[in-house]
Amino acid sequence: KGATAVNTLVNIGDFFQQHIHPIIMANPHEGSPVLKADALKFLTTFRSQIPKETFLALLGSLVGLLQHESSVVHTYAAHCLERMLVVRDAGQPRFQPQDLAPALPQLLGALFGAFQLGDSGENEYLMKCIMRMVAFMGPEIKPFAAQCQVQIVAMLAEVSKNPRNPAFNHYVFEAVAGLVKHSCSDDPTQCSHFEGLLFPPFQGILEQDVQEFAPYVFQILSQLLEIRPLPLPPAYMSLFPPLLSPLLWERSGNVPALVRLLQAYLQKAHAEVVQGNHLMAILGVFQKLIASKAHDHEGFYVLNTLVEFLDPAALGAHMVSVWGLLFTRLQGSKTPKFIRSFTVLMGLFSSKLGPQALEESISKVQPGVFMQLLQGVLIGALTTVTGEIEKKICGVGFTKMLCENASVIGNPPVWSKLLETLVTMFEQPEPENADAEAEEADEAPGYTAAFAQLHHSSKGESDPLKEVQDPKAFLATQLAQVSQQRPLGSTIQTLQPNVQQALAGYCLAYGVAIA
Numbered sequence: 340k341g342a343t344a345v346n347t348l349v350n351i352g353d354f355f356q357q358h359i360h361p362i363i364m365a366n367p368h369e370g371s372p373v374l375k376a377d378a379l380k381f382l383t384t385f386r387s388q389i390p391k392e393t394f395l396a397l398l399g400s401l402v403g404l405l406q407h408e409s410s411v412v413h414t415y416a417a418h419c420l421e422r423m424l425v426v427r428d429a430g431q432p433r434f435q436p437q438d439l440a441p442a443l444p445q446l447l448g449a450l451f452g453a454f455q456l457g458d459s460g461e462n463e464y465l466m467k468c469i470m471r472m473v474a475f476m477g478p479e480i481k482p483f484a485a486q487c488q489v490q491i492v493a494m495l496a497e498v499s500k501n502p503r504n505p506a507f508n509h510y511v512f513e514a515v516a517g518l519v520k521h522s523c524s525d526d527p528t529q530c531s532h533f534e535g536l537l538f539p540p541f542q543g544i545l546e547q548d549v550q551e552f553a554p555y556v557f558q559i560l561s562q563l564l565e566i567r568p569l570p571l572p573p574a575y576m577s578l579f580p581p582l583l584s585p586l587l588w589e590r591s592g593n594v595p596a597l598v599r600l601l602q603a604y605l606q607k608a609h610a611e612v613v614q615g616n617h618l619m620a621i622l623g624v625f626q627k628l629i630a631s632k633a634h635d636h637e638g639f640y641v642l643n644t645l646v647e648f649l650d651p652a653a654l655g656a657h658m659v660s661v662w663g664l665l666f667t668r669l670q671g672s673k674t675p676k677f678i679r680s681f682t683v684l685m686g687l688f689s690s691k692l693g694p695q696a697l698e699e700s701i702s703k704v705q706p707g708v709f710m711q712l713l714q715g716v717l718i719g720a721l722t723t724v725t726g727e728i729e730k731k732i733c734g735v736g737f738t739k740m741l742c743e744n745a746s747v748i749g750n751p752p753v754w755s756k757l758l759e760t761l762v763t764m765f766e767q768p769e770p771e772n773a774d775a776e777a778e779e780a781d782e783a784p785g786y787t788a789a790f791a792q793l794h795h796s797s798k799g800e801s802d803p804l805k806e807v808q809d810p811k812a813f814l815a816t817q818l819a820q821v822s823q824q825r826p827l828g829s830t831i832q833t834l835q836p837n838v839q840q841a842l843a844g845y846c847l848a849y850g851v852a853i854a
Contacts, residue, residue: 351385351388351389352388352389352390355381355382355385355388355389355393359378359381359382360393360397362374362375362378363375363378363379363382363397363400363401363404364397364400366403367400367403367404367406367407367412368403368407368408372407372409372411372412375404375407375409375412375415376409376411376412376415379404379412379415379416379418379419380415380419382394382397382419383415383418383419383422383423386419386422386423386426387426391433391434391438394423395438398439398442398446399442399445401416401419401420401446402442402445402446402449403449404416405417405420405446405449405450405452405453406449406452406453406456407456408456408457409457410456410457410458410459410462413453413456413459413462413465414459414462414464414465417450417453417462417464417465417467417468418464418467418468420446420468420472421464421467421468421471421472424439424471424472424475425471434475436475436476436477436479437479439472439475439476440476440479443472443476443483444483446472447469447472447483447486447487450465450468450469450472451469451487451490453465454494461498461503461504461507462507463504463506463507463510466507466510466511466514467506467510469487469491469510469514470510470513470514470517470795473487473514473517473518473521473795474517474795476521477521478521478525480517480518480521480522481521481522484518484521484522484529485532487514487518488515488518488533488536489536491511491514491515491518492515492536492537492540494511495511495512495515495540496539496540496543498511499540499543499544499547499549499552502549502551502552505551508551508552508555509555509791512552512555512558512559512793513793513794513795515537515559516558516559516562516793516794516795516796517795518533519533519559519562519563519566519796520562520795520796523563523566523567524566527566527567527568528568530563530566530567530568531567531572533563534563534567534572534574537559537563538574541556541559541560544556545581550590550592553587553590553592553593553596554592554593554595554596554790554791555596555791555793557582557593557596557597557599557600558596558599558600558792558793558796559793559796560578560600560603561596561599561600561602561603561796561798562796562798564600564603564604564607565603565606565607565798567607569607571607571608571611575604575608576608576611576615579604579608579612579615579617580615580617580620582597582600582601582604583617583620583621583623583624585623585627588624588627588628591633591634591790592790592791593790594628594634594637594790595637595790595792596790598628598637598640598641599798601621601624601641601644602640602641602644605621605641605644605645605648605649606644606647606648609648609649609650610650613649613650613653618649618653618654618657619657621641621645622657622660622661624638624641625638625641625642625645625661625664626638626664628641629642629664629665629668630664630668632672632674632676632677635668635674635676635677635680636676636677636680639680639681639683639684642661642684643683643684643687643803646684646687646688646691646692647687647691647803651692651696655700658700658703659700659703659704662700662701662703662704663704665681666704666708669681669716675723678716678720678723679720679723679724679725679729681716681720682716682717682720682721682723682724682733683724683729683732683733685697685712685717685736686732686733686734686735686736686737687732687736687803688700688736689735689736689737689739689740690732690735690736690739690803690804691803693739693743694736694739694740694743694744694747695743695744695745697709697740697744698744698746709746710746710747710750710753713740713747713753713757714753714756717737718753718756718757718760719760721733721737721760721761721763721764722760722763722764722767724764725769725770726769727769728800728801728802728803730764730765730810731802731804731807731810732803732804733761733764734761734764734765734810734811734813734814735804735807735810735813737757737761738761738810738813738814738817738818739817740757741754741757741758741761741817741818741821742817742818742820742821748825751830754830755830755833755834758831758834758838759834759835759838761814762814762838762841762842763838765810765811765814765841766837766841809849811845811848811849812845812848812849814845815842815845815846815848815849815851815853816849816851818842818853819846819851819852819853819854822853822854823854826854827853827854828853828854831853
């Protein structure tokens, strides 16, 4: 963060103007490199105390210092610029894209040119500065995206031959992800340009099995696939079968990125996946993931996507085997995470395909097991579900069980308990998320067996039930409709007082009445 507080007896501004400013403003190629590096270090350390206007006036000099032949000087210059772009005053960014725009062509040119100086071919500070500028400029980077991408792709092709600097390589991929995000999100037609540049080096990385880079490639492919319009180019479908290779899924660092990529394919090309007879291989991946306590939640991500997008007839033929795998885990080695994920799956299945279809599908494994699961597992697990989307899925799915499933309707004690638990789930506060995603991609994780997340390729949470605005309103409306044929008032009066009060609040808020 640099110096956040200074001694009041030392006037940093005066010291900077008298001793540091002249060194930075001098001809970049004259004078002592050590003094220049020290001056840049001072500016970086005390950046919070240097006025915005003063720093903007230094941008021209920074361009010259980025071109200095000494790797120490141009490294300090890149680090200084990168750190300046994340300075905040009272919680708000000090600089805006329009502040940097006039000097942007010169800064980018100097940064890319510095890779040719001395031993800076894989200088992580230069690449981190480029990554930061892409993120900082946001959509304003579009006019320069092609220029940046061509040079970054050339570096990518070179470093993939011998990956040796984990931090540099991570920032390369972060910069690529940032360019895709800010160039294509508002204009998906730009995806084809990026695909033309990226597919050759990506194909080389996958063919040569560059293990360090594979998770990055999968994340950026997912990002492009999620953004781009249909139809998909043939290159995507030719890439799909190798993604199901068991060897790729053996490496735990690949799994989160591969799952996301698999989900993107199922969303955009589910018909082609079925027609290409890939469903059995996908279910094989699901079976592998669901057997692992470390990756079972990712197995549910795959299964949830199948339920959401696949033709029910195509999936239905395999559901007996799927339920069998899930029930085996429930009986033998269930964990709280597994039960939560299983509960959300049941809510999604009920929401998308109907609660009666859910019971019929499960009953093919063993008659009567649906109600056993509901009473023994699902009702108790509902209160452990967290997350706005997850609660919505369960809210809609289990409301449909209350109102449309004959077995639930015909068992008043279970019906009442399910309604009580559903309202309790709605009313309980969300736990504080201590592991919230970092706002800035400051640290490169390096090469580890763990998954290396690209901050600028992160995926927003998708809502499979966009048609339902508010699950509480859905519950109140559905109960009101059911009560017109089957009065519920006397049953609701037997519920816990807090539940009755919450239901009354829903009805008042959404203008319905339960008879």
